[in-house]
Amino acid sequence: MTTTETLLERGAPAPARPPARTRRERPTLTSVITWVAAGCFVLVVLAVLSSVLVQSFATTWRGGWWPDGFTATWYGRAWTATGMSRALANTFQAGIAVVVICLLAGVPAGYLLARRNFPGRSVVMLLMLLPIILPPMTYAVQLAALMYRVGLGGTMTAVVLVNLVPTLPLVVLIMVPFVEQISPSVENAARVFGADNLRLFTRVLIPLLLPGMLAAGILVLVRTLGAFELTFFVSSAQSQTLVVALFGAISDPGGVPISLTAAMAVTYMLVAVLGLAISLRYVTPSQAIRQRHR
Amino acid sequence: MTLTAEPDARSSAAPPKRPPQPLRHRLAERGVDWTLLLILPAVLIIGALFVYPFLYGLSISFQPLRGNDPLSNYTDFFGDPYLRDSIWKTLRLAVPVAFLSVAAAAPLAFRMRRDFPGRQFVTLVVLLPLTFGSVLIAQGMAQVFSTTGWINLLLTSVGIPEQQFIYNYTGTFIAALLVSIPFAFVMLMGFFGGIDRSIEDAAATLGAGRAARFWRIIMPLATPGLVTAFTLCLVEAFAIFPSAILVGQPDNATHVLTLPIYQAASQRSDYPAAAAIAMVMTVLELLILGVLMLLRNRLYRGPSSGGKG
Numbered sequence: 001m002t003t004t005e006t007l008l009e010r011g012a013p014a015p016a017r018p019p020a021r022t023r024r025e026r027p028t029l030t031s032v033i034t035w036v037a038a039g040c041f042v043l044v045v046l047a048v049l050s051s052v053l054v055q056s057f058a059t060t061w062r063g064g065w066w067p068d069g070f071t072a073t074w075y076g077r078a079w080t081a082t083g084m085s086r087a088l089a090n091t092f093q094a095g096i097a098v099v100v101i102c103l104l105a106g107v108p109a110g111y112l113l114a115r116r117n118f119p120g121r122s123v124v125m126l127l128m129l130l131p132i133i134l135p136p137m138t139y140a141v142q143l144a145a146l147m148y149r150v151g152l153g154g155t156m157t158a159v160v161l162v163n164l165v166p167t168l169p170l171v172v173l174i175m176v177p178f179v180e181q182i183s184p185s186v187e188n189a190a191r192v193f194g195a196d197n198l199r200l201f202t203r204v205l206i207p208l209l210l211p212g213m214l215a216a217g218i219l220v221l222v223r224t225l226g227a228f229e230l231t232f233f234v235s236s237a238q239s240q241t242l243v244v245a246l247f248g249a250i251s252d253p254g255g256v257p258i259s260l261t262a263a264m265a266v267t268y269m270l271v272a273v274l275g276l277a278i279s280l281r282y283v284t285p286s287q288a289i290r291q292r293h294r
Numbered sequence: 295m296t297l298t299a300e301p302d303a304r305s306s307a308a309p310p311k312r313p314p315q316p317l318r319h320r321l322a323e324r325g326v327d328w329t330l331l332l333i334l335p336a337v338l339i340i341g342a343l344f345v346y347p348f349l350y351g352l353s354i355s356f357q358p359l360r361g362n363d364p365l366s367n368y369t370d371f372f373g374d375p376y377l378r379d380s381i382w383k384t385l386r387l388a389v390p391v392a393f394l395s396v397a398a399a400a401p402l403a404f405r406m407r408r409d410f411p412g413r414q415f416v417t418l419v420v421l422l423p424l425t426f427g428s429v430l431i432a433q434g435m436a437q438v439f440s441t442t443g444w445i446n447l448l449l450t451s452v453g454i455p456e457q458q459f460i461y462n463y464t465g466t467f468i469a470a471l472l473v474s475i476p477f478a479f480v481m482l483m484g485f486f487g488g489i490d491r492s493i494e495d496a497a498a499t500l501g502a503g504r505a506a507r508f509w510r511i512i513m514p515l516a517t518p519g520l521v522t523a524f525t526l527c528l529v530e531a532f533a534i535f536p537s538a539i540l541v542g543q544p545d546n547a548t549h550v551l552t553l554p555i556y557q558a559a560s561q562r563s564d565y566p567a568a569a570a571i572a573m574v575m576t577v578l579e580l581l582i583l584g585v586l587m588l589l590r591n592r593l594y595r596g597p598s599s600g601g602k603g
């Protein structure tokens with residue numbers, strides 16, 4: 001790919017202005033502005049994140065370049081005092097449950113949307129797009145009201161159910177292109193050799209779709225981990241996830257020490273980074289988002 | 295939940311053994327048969343947890359906790375200038391954020407089409423805020439942007455007086471930008487990836503200069519993507535919530551539309567009022583989406599990849 005393109009460029013007849021040849025080496029004003037802006041953004045992001053890390057090890061830090069001293073005791077206190085172990089367990093429970101349900105319901109739906117044309121297909125497509133496009137705050141409160149109405153408010157079940165709304169359509173829309181790239185003749189061959197629907201799915205389609213399912217599952221896990229608004233409105237102290245616990249600690253008027261919340265934040269970051277690192281190995285993010293917003 | 299997932303497994307395991315009927319055949323011709331049940335669990339879940347709550351929210355918004363006037367939740371919202379102004383405050387925050395994020399993300403996303411050293415690193419760092427979310431960003435900003443934080447230390451060391459960055463409009467603005475730029479970046483990277491570089495090369499071969507290539511080739515192809523990214527960033531920034539509380543001035547400058555929802559639902563347990571304001575927000579968002587998507591459909595929609603045969 002790259003070699004053919006560079007060949008194409010070299011083989012191109014000399015343009016009217018020969019200096020254009022070296023255009024990639026010569027920095028232009030726009031490229032300088034772009035790189036300076038990008039550099040600033042990267043620096044601010046890194047500063048924001050590393051300050052949390054430094055804060056979590058600080059004895060006191062009242063401003064200035066560096067804290068007064070370092071200690072690792074905040075982590076122990078965060079673990080025991082803020083119910084973080086509970087929140088961490090909840091996060092994993094909710095995350096895994098959401099991933100499993102999303103894959104069970106989303107993969108067949110994605111398969112059907114990719115392979116078949118049926119009346120009402122565009123309605124289903126719209127139904128899958130809207131929860132992704134609309135920000136969670138538009139439906140979080142109504143959903144929470146409904147959960148409290150049916151008696152599920154504050155339970156783990158509600159947390160799982162609520163998180164399905166933005167993630168299930170994500171799985172469906174990610175699966176569609178993955179199914180499309182499997183040739184239908186593979187399925188036909190399996191049918192000729194006598195596979196019924198169940199066998200077709202478990203022996204042929206699932207193994208071929210595994211990379212896509214893995215990618216979708218990890219994206220769902222990362223999104224559930226960071227989903228604040230939806231979980232915030234339905235969860236109680238017993239069922240809150242890490243982000244919600246973190247928000248509670250930061251906005252607590254009673255004043256939780258900032259280093260304590262920083263220690264919680266670092267734990268949350270570690271969990272999220274782990275998810276992101278794994279997901280980047282299996283899926284290119286632009287591909288996933290492009291499917292989301294097509 | 296497993297209950298909803300089971301029926302489709304069974305239906306695919308044991309297809310009905312009835313003799314073929316004419317009606318079934320006619321339906322099958324139009325694409326309706328038993329395998330369609332595979333889509334049922336997903337549609338049921340979204341129907342029960344997304345469509346129904348919307349209808350439920352709409353109906354309870356007309357059943358206020360106090361009084362008998364079904365519209366009182368809406369008249370309360372639009373009658374109170376403090377609450378009504380939150381729409382304006384949201385727009386004043388969301389429009390600049392969306393505009394600036396697309397403007398900042400587009401040039402960088404465009405350059406991501408070519409390989410350069412550190413490409414992976416830039417992608418990873420840009421993606422971090424998206425993964426962590428605005429709660430964590432707000433936590434970090436409270437230190438870095440405080441009056442004695444790193445940014446102000448840097449500014450004073452080059453002779454610029456101390457600035458108040460957080461607990462005001464600027465704080466929420468920066469926090470929104472830190473999440474919105476990556477969002478726009480990832481979307482635009484996808485859109486620009488679909489623009490074939492050989493089109494640009496062909497134009498160069500035919501003698502188009504740098505400016506001509508940009509205005510005549512790249513811009514027409516990129517504009518639909520830019521409009522989409524702007525729209526989705528705007529809608530996303532419209533619903534900004536945690537950072538308006540944590541690094542903003544929630545009772546004044548950043549009293550955005552989500553805050554009355556939060557106060558009604560979490561502090562007063564007045565779900566009908568919260569649902570009414572959420573409905574107002576939804577209508578505004580759908581309006582933004584509709585208008586901008588209509589605009590986008592009037593733009594160039596031809597192929598953006600060159601034929602290679």
